[in-house]
Each structure stands twice: as C-alpha cells, then as structure tokens.
Amino acid sequence: MSIAITAATGRYGRAAIDALLRRGVPAHQIVAVGRNPEKLAELSGLGIATRVADYGDPAALKAAFADVEKLLFVSGTEVGTRLQQHRNVVDAAARAGVGLIAYTSVVKADTSTLMVAPDHKATEAYIRESGLPFVFLRNSWYMANYTDMAAAYVGTGEVLGAAGDGRVSAATHADYADAAAAVLSTSGHENTVYELGGDTAFTVGEYAQALSESSNRDVVYRDLSKGDYVAALGGFGFPADLAEVFADGDLGVARGDLLIDSGDLGRLIGRPTAKMRDAVADALSV
Numbered sequence: 001m002s003i004a005i006t007a008a009t010g011r012y013g014r015a016a017i018d019a020l021l022r023r024g025v026p027a028h029q030i031v032a033v034g035r036n037p038e039k040l041a042e043l044s045g046l047g048i049a050t051r052v053a054d055y056g057d058p059a060a061l062k063a064a065f066a067d068v069e070k071l072l073f074v075s076g077t078e079v080g081t082r083l084q085q086h087r088n089v090v091d092a093a094a095r096a097g098v099g100l101i102a103y104t105s106v107v108k109a110d111t112s113t114l115m116v117a118p119d120h121k122a123t124e125a126y127i128r129e130s131g132l133p134f135v136f137l138r139n140s141w142y143m144a145n146y147t148d149m150a151a152a153y154v155g156t157g158e159v160l161g162a163a164g165d166g167r168v169s170a171a172t173h174a175d176y177a178d179a180a181a182a183v184l185s186t187s188g189h190e191n192t193v194y195e196l197g198g199d200t201a202f203t204v205g206e207y208a209q210a211l212s213e214s215s216n217r218d219v220v221y222r223d224l225s226k227g228d229y230v231a232a233l234g235g236f237g238f239p240a241d242l243a244e245v246f247a248d249g250d251l252g253v254a255r256g257d258l259l260i261d262s263g264d265l266g267r268l269i270g271r272p273t274a275k276m277r278d279a280v281a282d283a284l285s286v
C-alpha cells in the first residue's frame, strides 16, 4: 500500500506526512509529491519517496501517482488556473488507477458563498464524475489565518478585519492534517463528506481578547469595510489577490459560512481540537 500527498512541501502537506508517520504508517509507504525538487529533497530525510509534479503537468502527475493506492489531494493556490489544475490531478489519479482520492475542500462547499467556494464545488463534482472512490475533507479556516498575524497585531494594539461579530470554526493545520491521516490510514471512509472545523468557534473580537491576555498588552478589534480591510492587508504586504480572498473570507465569517458544529474533526482525530487561546499563546511564544 502506498499513500501519496500532493503539495507535500506546503504547511498542510508537511503536517499530513508528520501525522501519517505518528499514526504508524511506515515511511516507505509514503510518497511526497511536489513541484519544487529542492523543497522535496528536504523531505527525503524522513525516509519517504519523493516525486516531482506540477499541477499543470498531466504526464508528470500520472507518473507521480503510479502504484499509489490512496491520494491526499491538497487544493492548489493559483487563483484563475486552479480548477484546470485540479482537473489535471483528478484525471491523472484516474489514469494511474488510484484507489481513493481524499480532497481538501472548503466547509459547506455546496452552499458556501465564499469567493473560493466555486472551485472547490466544481472540483468535488469532477471527482464524483470520475467514479474514483473519494473523501471530501471540507476544511473551515486555518487557525494560522489569525495566528500568523498575532505578533503584528500585538505590536499595533489592534486586530483588523471585516467579520463583525461572526463566528469562525478555525482549527490548526496539525488537527486538519491529522484528520486526513486518520482517513488515509484506516478503512471505511469511502464516499464520505467530512465537515471539519474546531470544536469551539470564536469571533475576531475574542481573538483580539486572547492576544491581550497572552501578551499583557491592550489589543482591540477594529471592524472595517471590505475595501478598507483589503487596503490594510496590502499595507501588511499581502498580494492584492490574497488580500481579496482574506477580506472575502471575513465577510463569509460574518455570514456564518465558516461556522460548523458537525464534530467531525474531533471525532476523526480522537481528541478535542486545539483551542484558539492555546494557539495564540504558542504563536506569541516563538
């Protein structure tokens, strides 16, 4: 049996490899797939196989998926070309005879009004049409979307956003990746949709409060219009397209698009999900 992970050189992919190893999957059964040979080389120290393939290269993808029984397909990042890249991955998996494809989608992909949702919805439909046994790992927001900015927000004394008092079921990369590892290393998940998010949803105001408590500094939440938030993110160095996605995400939080109480994540990983306050404390301790 071998399990392949695409985008293995990214944060989620790497966390999934670590989780598979922790769950006792032998290194020789793990295949890391990525587009960057230098970054992939850093993973070969783990004793796992590495294969180079860009989502834009159907032939390389098919070769990368040879003899793969289960594939963790991590969604791409390139807005505009992403859906065609995703189709390439699914076609290659089907041609290579992969036995199961686990795709990282977005929470409530059928009904979500997020800007990123149509690509996920269309990819899910394409996977269903392929006839491949599938698992949809529909992730809510990453906790890192908040904690990556923790030190900067403590520095300025205010968290900026456009989420109002909406709640978000964010969870850590480690917890989402461990859910994927659980799905890939055990049986009985074929053709299942998991709606994944943290056990305890929070508002951005509560996140600001956690920053205050962890840093012993005053940090408040300032709610902005979408346009002002996009501009502020630009000021923090975010590229324009990413700033749009983040600001749109905040409006989605306000509408409840990223709120989920399925309990699927905690059930799959077999423990409570990481708490936002602990993630904030961890982020500020480095």
Ligand SMILES: NC(=O)c1ccc[n+]([C@@H]2O[C@H](COP(=O)([O-])OP(=O)(O)OC[C@H]3O[C@@H](n4cnc5c(N)ncnc54)[C@H](OP(=O)(O)O)[C@@H]3O)[C@@H](O)[C@H]2O)c1
Residues within 6 Å of the ligand: 007, 008, 009, 010, 011, 012, 013, 034, 035, 036, 039, 053, 054, 055, 056, 074, 075, 076, 077, 078, 085, 104, 139, 140, 141, 142, 145
């Ligand atoms: N739920 C959320 O809050 C949230 C937030 C942001 C993104 N996402 C989605 O979750 C995915 C994983 O997140 P992450 O935190 O691991 O992101 P990340 O650290 O930025 O990793 C993205 C990975 O995608 C790879 N990639 C991008 N374009 C590719 C292509 N054309 N061919 C092959 N590989 C390609 C990158 O390769 P390189 O290492 O070579 O650059 C990288 O390994 C993202 O790709 C995105 O779809 C979700």
